[in-house]
Each structure stands twice: as structure tokens, then as C-alpha cells.
Amino acid sequence: MKVTVDLAVETDIAEIADFYDLQLRGLGADVEEFLIECLGQLAVLAGIHPQRRGIYRQVISRGRFPYFVVYYEILTSSEVLVRAVQDHRRDPDDIAAKIDDRFTS
DSSP states (O other), rough: OEEEOOHHHHHHHHHHHHHHHSTTTTTHHHHHHHHHHHHHHHHHHHHHHHHHHHHHHHEEEEEETTTHHHHHHEEETTEEEEEEETTTTTTTHHHHHHHHHHHOO
16 A cells, blocks of 8 residues: 655654654654654555544554554555654643644645
């Protein structure tokens, strides 16, 4: 399956990497690599994740950085669109607002 990444997701990942770099120099690159690997796995795993609110699917990252959730939708039988990557240790209201915005625009 082809994985397409919304431009906003690139911004999400860059912001996440910047945050982790502030915690420990070089950690941002590790997080970025981890998240890109998670997105790549959707080529095989897309569609097996639970559908939420009838709009999107979400997958919780596994491994070294377990707090990230990737939000995507299936466009066709051969393509998925990733619309957001979110650290789920954030305020739930902020997360919901961001996700609603990404899937309604």
C-alpha cells in the first residue's frame, strides 16, 4: 500500500524532533527516525487499526518511543493518507482539537 504523508505531518515530526533535541542533543534525530519507520510500516499494516469516530484510524507506536499516535485514513484500496502524528502525553482537549481540524479540512 502506498503511504502518503500530509504536509502538516512533516511539521508535526519536526516539532517533535526539536522538542526531544532540547531534552538531549541528538535524541530528536532518533525520534524522527523512529516515527518515519512507524509511518513506513503502514504500507503493510494499514487498515488493521481501530477506526475512530467513523473518520480516521489510529496506531499507537511501539518500541523505544511508545507515546506517539499516528492518525490516518484509507483513501483507496492501495493508498493511505497520514494526517497527524501526536504525542499522547499532551492535553486531551488539544489533541482532539488538532485531530478534528486535520480531518475536517
